[in-house]
Structures are given as structure tokens and as C-alpha cells.
Amino acid sequence: MMSQIMSRRDLEFLLFEWLDTEALFERKHFAEHSRDVVEDLLRLAERVATDHFAPHNRAADLAEPRFDGTLVELIPEVEPALRAFADAGFLAAPLSHEAGGLQLPSSVFGACMAWFQAANVGTSGYALLTLANANLLTVHASPELVERFVEPMTTGRFFGTMALSEPDAGSNLADITTRAEPQADGTYRLFGRKMWISAGDHEMGENIVHLVLARTPDAPLGTRGISLFLVPKYLVAEDGSVGERNDVVLAGINHKMGFRGTVNTAPVFGDGAFTPGGRPGAVGHLVGTENRGLPAMFTMMNEARIGVGLVATALGYTGYLKSLAYARERLQGRPVGASPDSPQVPLVEHPDVRRMLLAQKSYAEGALALNLYCSRLVDDIASLDDPTAVAEAEKLLGILTPVAKSWPSQWCLAANDLAIQVLGGAGYTRDHDVEQHYRDNRLNPIHEGTHGIQGMDLLGRKVLMDAGAGLAVLVGRMHATARRAEATGDPAGVAYAEQLSAYADRLVEVTGAIGGLGDQRSMLADATAYLEATGHLVVAWLWLEQWLVAAGKDSTFHDGKRAATRYFFARELPKTGPLLDLLAAGDRTTLDLDPDVL
């Protein structure tokens, strides 16, 4: 039976038929790997996800983490699942050789992670945060800290968190107030409250490594005065032995609509609950240099945001597969005009159900292509020798990152909505997984930079501040794809190529009009519309890429790629029109609004 978690066939299509992942193994950076190794790893991911993650997905939702004032209690299935994940080597896989990792390409690792996230997003959260934490430390921390803290994370002995937000500083990190006071021995003592910290406490493993944003005394105001600290739950001696409890406790945990398996916490640093070395204050180690905490955090932001996009994608994907399986099985109704004594037909026979399935397919597979394409850019940046090619990949990755985070978060949530609708009343009950996927996925447009923040990042930072250079690279790639589609001579390909090129040109034209508005507030007022228009255009482009790969290949799988491409160009890309019109018109409805009239 085909898995309803992810599609191995599609992952292989994207990695090997499209992205030519084998080319990576010819480069020095990834020379240790091979297609065989990657295929084995994908099968391993499928097996561990299927056997250890999927079985307790619902249980972790129903019995959400509890906090008794001291300890966070998770259901017992979580720790052995993460143990299996670590034992299979996935906690070390993406890290560099120097950090004790396998240096696996990001695109391959993403394909593996999709299995775990689709199987059980809550349990995957602990792994994802540990990986992000370790990844950041390997780049920015001293070798001594890496040795002391990263190595235990690669084997699952320590877990990690990212502690950025505070009760009064969520989207706006410039306003964080947690203090870090330098000590004579080179460490710091931290005091302050954090909020929305996933995996912020639990009893798994031997320790939890928090990466905490805080301000040193006399640090400049705003984002230029933020430093990054490593604050362990238990102090770790230089020989690696785990010692006394640090002054970090929880004020409480948050009770969420979904994503319940990953505990979400409000930690307090330095309120004296514990007194390491005989006095209050959470002991922290500076990572990198003072006041450079945010840039350090942001070097990982591209990957973290692509990672969130992949989580959304995985949830959209598994919801699609489950609703498809249901629609093939469930008999309900008859074709229009059929006699009442004819047998009922499967749901999949109804055009409106097909629409909902094709839409899901186009969102989930389109989002997966986008995420893996971005991960491939990460791999190219890490492995290419030609500095021009690296620079171009960096430009492209920069502009695509907000899209890779936000588009799947929006449209794979829409996919989950459609999955519920395909199942009807059954889809609304907890007897089926799709309602949980919908609740779980609703987090993704919020965390790691909200949808609105992604729009500002794309239009403000990646397009306008860059004077359109990144956009030019992106649109150049779209035109190149269109030319290849046109060259096939296939009427469908020619039509797609024309449509894509026309929208791409329109985006450039509209961007020029926005740039001409003059004041920043006007320029950025509809950054979200800009993000959404760009997102649909990017995914249309990647569907045309997939259509090209499928060209001339005769299988139901490749026919599916053609059908989804057709769907996306007929029914999704045109939604971009009104958004571009709005941007071109410089509509001031929201800017002119007196909020008192609301």
C-alpha cells in the first residue's frame, strides 16, 4: 500500500529527476555521499517516521503536555521516538564534518525531515529545534562551546531551543528586555522572561540548551544592541559532565489549538528559583560577539524559515494523501443525471471533489518543490566553487526565503481545509487525522516571522533595499524556464510559457511602480499582497519546471504532474491578477483609514 504520510515517488522525482541531486556528490563538499546512500536514508526516514512517529501523533494531540509547576510531562511515546530518530543518525546528518555531522545536503535532509513532520509534527518539533540550535552554534560559537554542547545534541543527549520572543516583544525583537550581566569569569548572568518558547522544558535527555537573545548593560537601543547567549538548563563543566541546575524555570506553558505535541513555554531566567554557584542569575555563555546576536540568529533564519515552510508542506501533503485515499474508497452519490437505482460512486468521481484533490496536489507538491529548490540553493552556496554562481544563489535564496516560509504556510493550510471538506462530516471529527493537520498547520503563518513580517522582508529588504537585483535574478530564471517550455513546441507548454512570462513582466512593472511611490510607509503598506502575488508566480514557475521534467515521460505519475500543472495555470495563477492590479493602483484604503471607524 502507498504510504499516506509522504510520497517516496515524488521525493525521488524532485531530487533526482528534477534537481539533479547526484551532481552535488561530484562536488568536494558532498563527495562522501551518493545516490544509493540518499535512497537508503529516505527509506530509513520513511521507516522510522512510520514506525515511531506516526503511531502517537493523535495521542500527543489528545494528551497534551502538562506542567505541574515544576516538571513538564509528555506522553511516554515521545522520548523513544526521538531516540530512534537520533539512533538513525538524523540529529547529526545535516551538521558539518567538523561538528561531528554527516554534512548531508540540505535538500536531501529536507526530504527526510518531511517524513517525520508529516507523521508527527509535534514530536518532530523537538528534533527540529535541536538541529537548528546545533547548526547555529557550529557557525557562531567558539570551538570549545561547540564541543561541550553540540556533540551531545547530535546524539540526542541534549535538546535545544531558540528563545527569542518575550511577552512584550514578539514580532518586534527590537524591544526585548532580558538582561545579560557580564561576570569576571567571562560568563554572563541572565535575567528576564521569554515567551512562546517551543520545547522550552521537558524531562527528555540530560539537558536543554537554550539560545537566548538578551541585552548587555549599556547596549545600544533596538536591534543593534542584542546579543546571543547559550544558557543550559543544567550547567556543564568543561569536561562535559552535567552539573547543577541553572536558574531557568517555567512561568507556565501555553495551551494551543494545535501543534500540541511540542510543548510551548514561558521561561523565566534568573529569578532565583535556583542559585548556581550560590547566587541567582542564569549562567550564560556569549555566542559570537556582543551586540551581534540578531545577525547571528539571522544567518540561520533562511534555513529556519524554509524549515517552517517544509513543516507546513508536510502537513498539507499528508492531508492530501489521506483525503485522496478516502475519496477513492468512500461511495457517495452518483454522477449528475444518473438513475437513482444505479450504484453510488466513489467521491473521486465528482468534479468538485476532483477540484479539491487537484488543488491540494498542486499546493502540496508545489510547496515541496519550492522548499527543496530553496534547500538546493543552500547546498549550492555551500558547495559551489564559482563565486559568481554562489552570489547568484545567495540572491535567489534571499528573495525566495520569505516565499518558501509563507506560501506553504498559507496554501498547505488551505490544502488541509480542503482535505477536511473532502471527508465532509467525518473530516470534522477526531476519528480522522485531517482536522488535526489543519489545527497543527495553523501555527505556521504565525511563528518564525508572521505572514505580514514575511511580506515586509520580501518587499522591503529583499526587493526594494536590493534595488531589484534579487528580483531580476528570480525573473530571469522564470523567463529561462518559459523559454525551455516554449521550445518543446507542445501547445500546453507554449501557453504556460506565455502566461508565466506575462505575469513575471507584470510583477517587475508593478515593483517599479511601488518603488516610485516615494515614502516607505506607502511602499510597504501592501507588502502582504506583494508576497502573495510573488508566491503564486514562483510556484507556477516551479510547476512549469516539473512539467518540463515530466515532458515525454509516459506514466500515471508524470500524468499527475501534467494535470496539476494544468490546474495551477488554469485556476491558481490567475488569482495573482487582482493582487497585481491592486498593487499597481497604489490603493490607499488601509493607509487612509481612521482606525476609530473600525
Added chain:
Amino acid sequence: MMSQIMSRRDLEFLLFEWLDTEALFERKHFAEHSRDVVEDLLRLAERVATDHFAPHNRAADLAEPRFDGTLVELIPEVEPALRAFADAGFLAAPLSHEAGGLQLPSSVFGACMAWFQAANVGTSGYALLTLANANLLTVHASPELVERFVEPMTTGRFFGTMALSEPDAGSNLADITTRAEPQADGTYRLFGRKMWISAGDHEMGENIVHLVLARTPDAPLGTRGISLFLVPKYLVAEDGSVGERNDVVLAGINHKMGFRGTVNTAPVFGDGAFTPGGRPGAVGHLVGTENRGLPAMFTMMNEARIGVGLVATALGYTGYLKSLAYARERLQGRPVGASPDSPQVPLVEHPDVRRMLLAQKSYAEGALALNLYCSRLVDDIASLDDPTAVAEAEKLLGILTPVAKSWPSQWCLAANDLAIQVLGGAGYTRDHDVEQHYRDNRLNPIHEGTHGIQGMDLLGRKVLMDAGAGLAVLVGRMHATARRAEATGDPAGVAYAEQLSAYADRLVEVTGAIGGLGDQRSMLADATAYLEATGHLVVAWLWLEQWLVAAGKDSTFHDGKRAATRYFFARELPKTGPLLDLLAAGDRTTLDLDPDVL
């Protein structure tokens, strides 16, 4: 403080400034009522909803109904809330004088119900089903059954259900298999299983009256062989005394994502768990005539569907008010370009947050206008003397009903999604109501005819089978509104009028093209797109109606109506363009699809 449940000001605007509800009181049918009475009732609804329904909304979600194999247990707050509702007279209010009711206009009653649904949709469910049940019986049951069963429902002694769906017949009622065997005494014995029956069992009141669709022996196949039966939980003697338990039990209850306060059940009729009169079989009374059960059920369908639309609207509306209050209070971030040492500003100052609030306002207030407009048509049909005017109102109500059900279900859910997004991480937690509204509202596109079924009803039954007559009435009203807007000479009104007329003409043109497709399957393949295009156009029309009412009135409230109209015409109506293009093109993507390629 302004209520965050509903807006009394907006209800008064719609009823008195726009719909001229006072004109109803000059008609014989509603002559007992007056504006004063209605205003008192609205205040009463606000008070009972605020004091008795809102306080346990979250509790009913957290402690969902339990079934121990025999009894359904609800939290203790539900019954007194419904008692307060009954004591205030709301269970009798919409029923005819003959049935012991107040004969309150449907539009006024809808405005009252919005308070309860927004305050606590789960508890309101019991009242809504009882009202729908009683309403149907007053029209179709014998006077003797009305006296025995309806009167106790108007005082809250009995509760009601509607038992249509079965495990294998949800959207397709033609396939129901529950049997009804005629007995010598004129009663029937019912045998079969139902599914998705809301309020199907509980311990409130003295009895539960099920309205059950079933087939008599030798009934014709399909929808022409379905009869309607009244099946009480406890038998009721002719003198009204409640007697022995009928043979109706639960196979189980369904555990839903939301709307948890209303227990959803799988009842079993006639499996011998009880033996009324000494033998198995659920005793039922025929309502109306044999084989005419579905038409009887469908005479109430318009009102039931408008009712579902109103539930969706109420949830969207309260979510809007709550996210607006949050956005006014919560400080986060600064205007683009502001210095980092300037104070943080309320969320409502950010253009993207204003977009999310204006969108919610345009959806919730637009949906409320739509629901009350339809209810007003119900009132006109009941109270107008002129048969031509009644016929026109019936045409218009017929075509608007699927829109009044589906548009709020889609867009007020979208409003709840935006309410979560305005609150950010907080909105995703159970510390705030908006996540519950979102979960609760997700039911509305499913029950009482799915979104897809509404599309088939609109395009197939209400437009094509009617040869466009209903559509002509609708479009005629749109043009009339446009002419009035044009006549104001206000440039905004003139522009709205042009935009509305152009889209309305386009809809007629596209309808002609669909009618010309020839085969039914092709014509109906994109009924959902047709529904969605029509819906946005209808709501644009009703926004222009509201804009006209506000014209020349100088208050922040009326400015709000102008701002939302501007928003809807600038940013929502244009979304209709791609849908109409798709329909005009006769796109065959879903029709041509080989489902094996999915």
C-alpha cells in the same frame, strides 16, 4: 464598554436604517409588533446571551459532552442557559400565533439569535434545532401532533432534533435506508441508524422529539420514496403526559474539532434496546403524507440554511470585535521608519493589521446584511398581500439561499482566520476565544448541505432549471441599486455602481455560456466557482446598499460603513474576475481528469 459579542448599533442600522423593519409592523401579519418591542427584545437577547451563554462558551469546549453508553452528560451550565432562553420567550418567538408563538419577523428573530450564536454557538445549537423542528411541525404536522409536541417545545420542556443523515447517506439523502413499518393504530415502527445528529440525546428537559427521514415498505427508490416521522425519545400520550421510553438509543457520539458544546450523535432506531408497548421498534408518527418527506423537509430548508449562514456570521462577527479590541490595546512595533527609541504603537496602527481588520469587518457585516436581507424576504413572503411581490420575493429568496448559507460559511471562517492572525501567537492559544471560533466555524461549510452542494443548488436548481428567471430578478435588483448610487453624483458611488453593474452583466453573460455547454455534467462541473463568484457579487451589492444608507450621515459608525464598502470594492469584488473567466472559458481540467493520476 462596547460588547465584543455582537454590535447592537449595526443590528439597528441594518433593521431600521436599511431594511425599514418598521414597515413590517404596518402589515396585518406582524401588526402586533412595534419598534419599541423589537428594541426591547434585542436588548433582552443581548442580556441573556451575555449573562447566560457567553460565560460557559469555553467551558463547553473544554469539557465536551460525554457518553457513558447510556446517558449523555453536558456541563451543568447548559440547561439553565437554555432555561433562561426559553423563559425570555425566544423558543416561542418565531412561531405562528396558531402554534402558540409570537409570530416575530424572521429578520428580527435572526438579529436576536446572532447574539446567542456569537456568545455560545454550542449551547445555541439545542435551541436552534428545537426551533427548526417546531417550525417544521407547525407547517406539516396534524394539529393534534402540533398540540402534543410543539407546545412543550416552545416552553423548553421538550427539545428537538433533525435526523436526516445516515452512515452511508450524508450528502446523498436518496440513499437512506431507515425503514418505517405502518402499524394498525396508524403509527409506524422505525428501524435504522442515523449519523451526525446534533443534540441527538441529553438529559435536559422532559423529552426529545426527533424528526426522522425513513422509507415505508415498497416506497419508490431515491428521493421520491422518503417520508418524514416524528419519533419521541419518550412516548407521549394524547393527554400530553410523558410515558415510557421509546426504542431509540445512541450507538455513540462523534468527537469534533469544534462546535463541541452541541453533542453530535449516532442514534439507532428500533434495535430493541427498549420495547415500547412490549416489543422492539421505535414508535413514530407520520408528518404530512407518505413519500413527501423530503419536500416537507425542504420547505424549511431555506430558513435552515439562512440559519447556518447566520451562525457562521455570528462567529465571524464576534471574532472581528475581539481582534479589533486586541489590536487597539496591544502595543507592538513602530511605524515604518520610526526611531527605535520611540514608543511602541498599538497593532491597529500597522497597515497590514488594518487590512486584516477591514477584511473581517467587510466579511462579518456583509454576511450579516446578507442573512438579514434573506430573512426579510421570508418576512415579505409571509406578510405581503400582492401575489406578484410575493412571487418575486420567493424567486429572490430561492436564489439567495445557497449564497446566504455558503458565503458566510466561507468568509466568516476566513474572518476567524484573520482574527487569529491579528492576535499572533496569543490567537493560537486557548487563552483567547478566536481559536475556538475558528474551530467552531469550520463546521458550517459542511453541515446542512456542503459548500459543493450549495453550488449545485444555486447553479443547477435555482439558475439553470429556472431558465435564469431568478437570476434576472437578482441582477435587476443589483442594477437598481447601482442606479441609485449613480444618482448620488458622489464619485465613489458612481465608481461602485459601474463596477457592480459590469460584474453583474458579466455574470449573466457567463451564465448564458454555461447554459450553452449542453450536457449537465459539464454545466455543473464548476458550480462551486459559480457559487463563489455570485456570492462576492451579492455581498458587493449589499455593501453598496449599506453605503447608500450611510450617504450623507456623518458619524464614525457611518464612516466605518464607507470604509468597508471601499475595501470590498477595491479588494474583494475583483477576486470574482478570475472565477468568471474560468467559467467563461469552460475549463475542463477537473472533467477530463483521470483520477488514477492523483
